[in-house]
Amino acid sequence: MKDVARVAGVSPMTVSRVVSGEAGVAPDTAARVEQAVRRLGYQRNDNARHLRQKDLGTSTIGLVVDDLANPFYALMARSVEDEAHRRGYVVLVGSTNDEPRREREVIAAFTARQVDGLILVPTIGGHGFLKQPMRAGTRVVCVDRPARGLAVDTVTVDNRAGARRAVTHLLDHGHTRIAYLGDRYDIWTQAERHAGYVAALTDRGLPSDPALVRHGLRSREGTHAALAELRELADPPTAVFTSNDLITLGVLDGVGHPPDVAVVGFDDLPLGERLDPPLTVVSQDPVALGGTAANLLFSRIEGDSSAPRSVILLTRFVERGSGRLPGRNL
Amino acid sequence: MKDVARVAGVSPMTVSRVVSGEAGVAPDTAARVEQAVRRLGYQRNDNARHLRQKDLGTSTIGLVVDDLANPFYALMARSVEDEAHRRGYVVLVGSTNDEPRREREVIAAFTARQVDGLILVPTIGGHGFLKQPMRAGTRVVCVDRPARGLAVDTVTVDNRAGARRAVTHLLDHGHTRIAYLGDRYDIWTQAERHAGYVAALTDRGLPSDPALVRHGLRSREGTHAALAELRELADPPTAVFTSNDLITLGVLDGVGHPPDVAVVGFDDLPLGERLDPPLTVVSQDPVALGGTAANLLFSRIEGDSSAPRSVILLTRFVERGSGRLPGRNL
DNA sequence: TTGAAAGCGCTAACAT
DNA sequence: ATGTTAGCGCTTTCAA
Numbered sequence: 001m002k003d004v005a006r007v008a009g010v011s012p013m014t015v016s017r018v019v020s021g022e023a024g025v026a027p028d029t030a031a032r033v034e035q036a037v038r039r040l041g042y043q044r045n046d047n048a049r050h051l052r053q054k055d056l057g058t059s060t061i062g063l064v065v066d067d068l069a070n071p072f073y074a075l076m077a078r079s080v081e082d083e084a085h086r087r088g089y090v091v092l093v094g095s096t097n098d099e100p101r102r103e104r105e106v107i108a109a110f111t112a113r114q115v116d117g118l119i120l121v122p123t124i125g126g127h128g129f130l131k132q133p134m135r136a137g138t139r140v141v142c143v144d145r146p147a148r149g150l151a152v153d154t155v156t157v158d159n160r161a162g163a164r165r166a167v168t169h170l171l172d173h174g175h176t177r178i179a180y181l182g183d184r185y186d187i188w189t190q191a192e193r194h195a196g197y198v199a200a201l202t203d204r205g206l207p208s209d210p211a212l213v214r215h216g217l218r219s220r221e222g223t224h225a226a227l228a229e230l231r232e233l234a235d236p237p238t239a240v241f242t243s244n245d246l247i248t249l250g251v252l253d254g255v256g257h258p259p260d261v262a263v264v265g266f267d268d269l270p271l272g273e274r275l276d277p278p279l280t281v282v283s284q285d286p287v288a289l290g291g292t293a294a295n296l297l298f299s300r301i302e303g304d305s306s307a308p309r310s311v312i313l314l315t316r317f318v319e320r321g322s323g324r325l326p327g328r329n330l
Numbered sequence: 331m332k333d334v335a336r337v338a339g340v341s342p343m344t345v346s347r348v349v350s351g352e353a354g355v356a357p358d359t360a361a362r363v364e365q366a367v368r369r370l371g372y373q374r375n376d377n378a379r380h381l382r383q384k385d386l387g388t389s390t391i392g393l394v395v396d397d398l399a400n401p402f403y404a405l406m407a408r409s410v411e412d413e414a415h416r417r418g419y420v421v422l423v424g425s426t427n428d429e430p431r432r433e434r435e436v437i438a439a440f441t442a443r444q445v446d447g448l449i450l451v452p453t454i455g456g457h458g459f460l461k462q463p464m465r466a467g468t469r470v471v472c473v474d475r476p477a478r479g480l481a482v483d484t485v486t487v488d489n490r491a492g493a494r495r496a497v498t499h500l501l502d503h504g505h506t507r508i509a510y511l512g513d514r515y516d517i518w519t520q521a522e523r524h525a526g527y528v529a530a531l532t533d534r535g536l537p538s539d540p541a542l543v544r545h546g547l548r549s550r551e552g553t554h555a556a557l558a559e560l561r562e563l564a565d566p567p568t569a570v571f572t573s574n575d576l577i578t579l580g581v582l583d584g585v586g587h588p589p590d591v592a593v594v595g596f597d598d599l600p601l602g603e604r605l606d607p608p609l610t611v612v613s614q615d616p617v618a619l620g621g622t623a624a625n626l627l628f629s630r631i632e633g634d635s636s637a638p639r640s641v642i643l644l645t646r647f648v649e650r651g652s653g654r655l656p657g658r659n660l
Numbered sequence: 661t662t663g664a665a666a667g668c669g670c671t672a673a674c675a676t
Numbered sequence: 677a678t679g680t681t682a683g684c685g686c687t688t689t690c691a692a
Contacts, residue, residue: 001669011679014495016671026677041462047377047388047441048669052684058377060422068411074404081425085432090439092390093423095411102415109420112376113390252604271601274582307543318341331685341663356661378685382668500680 008036060109080291100125122147162315165194175239182243223250278320338366392440409620430455452477492645493526505569512573553580608650
């Protein structure tokens with residue numbers, strides 16, 4: 001900036017004014033400065049700028065998800081990024097792998113860089129470490145799951161109702177031996193979906209047979225193996241409810257052609273309607289989740305200090321056929 | 331930091347030393363400082379730190395992709411993030427939508443924040459604006475596509491050979507009317523894949539019929555419509571080569587049950603093996619692309635100033651059946 | 661082992 | 677309309 005000032009024959013303050021588009025600079029002076037800027041290829045150091053402008057923030061937000069490679073979070077991330085871009089913000093991203101330690105590391109790195117806000121898919125771990133940054137002005141919004149004991153805006157979907165609807169569908173089609181295959185039970189969404197599964201059974205006066213419930217599935221292969229085990233039971237399931245897309249894929253790996261087990265899954269899959277029979281799912285909208293979270297965050301950043309809100313978006317039950325098997329009803 | 335110093339009864343300089351883990355502080359002094367840090371919940375402002383430490387960089391890199399919501403780039407992003415996290419770096423992400431203007435905006439926002447490096451899926455636009463930041467020390471690596479006229483490390487896959495292999499497979503199974511359905515031709519990967527398509531035909535002495543070639547497809551719906559048009563031809567195609575995952579999905583939307591057209595696509599799909607018949611694809615490895623790009627970038631950041639390298643990763647041809655239809659060979 | 665002074669690049673607040 | 681001074685939070689350098 002000093003160099004530009006020297007070349008343009010003005011003071012650094014004038015360069016600052018021109019570069020920041022402030023009024024009150026004579027047109028020909030501004031032109032001289034702009035020419036010097038171009039000649040030197042000067043670009044302002046925004047970190048230094050934000051250091052001085054204490055009240056204006058850094059125009060940077062952090063997005064912390066479970067796994068950025070998961071298409072669900074990728075869609076969410078894109079949606080957050082679009083909202084941020086629209087407002088002139090940039091986005092730092094990090095994946096936690098659902099490990100509280102990595103979550104802490106990532107968030108610490110973000111707050112050390114003075115992010116104005118944080119959109120967080122929280123792990124099971126405590127979040128006391130957020131208190132201090134929040135007091136210092138960092139706004140926080142949780143998405144996909146709430147954080148235990150953290151009073152912040154939270155955007156989720158009706159996991160329990162969605163799962164209940166799906167399992168009810170299986171019951172409606174004559175299934176009574178319905179398996180639940182889920183990810184780690186300590187993940188809030190998974191516990192909710194399991195609760196929905198149990199609720200649907202309870203609605204019909206059926207007990208939940210522990211032998212048909214598997215938690216902690218984290219891969220296609222592991223799910224495939226779990227399904228194979230269930231088939232060895234004396235009284236095997238005739239239907240399976242899968243609690244996320246990865247687990248649905250694992251189950252599909254293990255059902256025959258044509259399938260010998262009915263399947264309904266949480267989360268839609270790109271080719272779901274193309275399977276034989278087409279896949280019935282509970283579908284959620286990651287773009288809406290991300291967009292809503294971003295809008296909440298930015299309204300907080302812009303000064304909204306009302307009580308924390310909790311937004312629950314609706315899932316959609318998409319009936320395509322896979323829940324009616326083995327072709328006993330139609 | 332001043333507050334911590336006051337509480338601990340030392341100078342800010344001593345706090346700085348303790349917080350940065352520098353040697354030469356008496357153990358009991360350090361203990362007093364650490365206690366004050368905890369009591370006040372102090373966290374260092376890394377932006378201010380990096381402002382002063384000119385030579386150490388900001389430990390921040392930027393990742394600029396076409397579309398973060400695309401599973402391919404999401405996997406790449408996760409891979410880059412893992413490498414960055416391992417080294418104590420954080421990652422700014424941005425999507426360009428393949429619009430040169432948005433690419434410029436995103437990159438400008440990143441360089442203004444003094445990123446140490448940039449991993450870039452370049453748009454078709456010029457990249458002269460990178461010259462200045464590069465002179466100022468920002469390292470740049472291109473991934474998925476090269477940037478015209480930008481001499482930097484570049485990681486791509488053998489798009490042309492992969493496409494040629496796929497189309498050859500269709501020819502081997504008796505198809506001679508093979509359509510090409512692709513995204514915008516000005517995207518380097520798409521032009522390469524089209525060239526591979528043409529090369530495979532030429533290998534057999536066949537001309538490329540312009541009536542069977544469609545560029546610029548950007549959605550499932552648009553692709554579906556394009557396929558419908560091709561079917562209206564007097565001499566319609568018996569096979570289709572699709573140049574990316576989205577286009578493959580669009581074509582699958584439009585083929586019958588069972589399919590009346592053979593399909594081979596670039597990029598694998600999660601349920602591809604589960605279709606009837608299973609989907610034959612040219613598969614590339616986004617995790618390897620991202621990891622390789624990140625490793626190149628970090629070795630540059632760590633001082634490697636050898637001539638720019640070009641790394642070409644191999645695609646894998648995954649034959650599953652959909653290219654053999656309509657069941658005339660086996 | 662500790663601290664004081666100066667300055668990273670920028671801008672708020674006050675001159676002129 | 678432009679410039680001067682001081683200071684954002686930290687660290688380099690040098691002195692004690």
